[in-house]
Amino acid sequence: MTVSSPAPPSWRRRVAGRRAHHAGLEAERKVIALLRQEEWTILAHRARTQWGEIDIVATRGGMLVFTEVKARRSVMQAGDAIDRRTMRRLMNAAQALCMLNSSWNYDEMRFDVVVVLPDGNVHRIEDAFRME
Numbered sequence: 504m505t506v507s508s509p510a511p512p513s514w515r516r517r518v519a520g521r522r523a524h525h526a527g528l529e530a531e532r533k534v535i536a537l538l539r540q541e542e543w544t545i546l547a548h549r550a551r552t553q554w555g556e557i558d559i560v561a562t563r564g565g566m567l568v569f570t571e572v573k574a575r576r577s578v579m580q581a582g583d584a585i586d587r588r589t590m591r592r593l594m595n596a597a598q599a600l601c602m603l604n605s606s607w608n609y610d611e612m613r614f615d616v617v618v619v620l621p622d623g624n625v626h627r628i629e630d631a632f633r634m635e
Contacts, residue, residue: 523574526574527572527573527574529574529619530572530573530574530617530619531548531549531558531559531572533619533623533625534558534559534570534572534617534619534625535548535559537625538559538561538570541563542563543561543562543563543568544561544562544563545559545560545561546560546561546562546567546604546607547559547560547600547604548560550596550600552595552596552599552600552603553599554592554595554596554598554599555592555593555595555596556596557569557570557571557593557596557597557600558570558571558572559572560600562607562608562609565608565609565610565611566609566610566611566612566613567601567607567609567611567612567613568612568613568614568615569593569596569597569600569612569613569614569615570614570615570616570617571585571589571593571614571615571616571617571631572616572617572618572619573585573616573617573618573619574618574619575618575619575620576620576621577620578618578620578626585616585631585632590614590632593614594614594634597612597614597634612634613629613630613633614630614631614632614633615627615628615629615630615631616628616631
């Protein structure tokens with residue numbers, strides 16, 4: 504009788520990382536569909552800058568919104584994922600995107616955090632944080 508050893512931790516980590524990546528993409532797609540339904544214009548999805556990535560950039564009625572999407576088991580878990588460092592990274596990335604896209608017209612700007620739960624419920628935290 505041969506006893507196989509469990510998969511090495513690095514393999515498990517890769518599989519978990521892949522699952523999290525796919526869950527994140529699916530959550531972003533769901534949020535984009537919701538925003539379009541609410542008549543937001545999507546300007547960018549997964550916009551990359553030297554400072555990091557913004558999940559969704561959207562505009563409607565003069566409001567430019569940078570949205571961070573989190574696929575989490577609870578709203579509290581998502582809140583824990585948005586720390587000061589993450590906020591700073593998102594703000595720097597947003598500034599870079601605005602400089603690169605001078606054609607974006609807006610009167611106001613905000614940062615939203617949207618949490619997508621496993622049951623499909625979506626929780627939006629509008630104006631979750633502000634530039635200092």
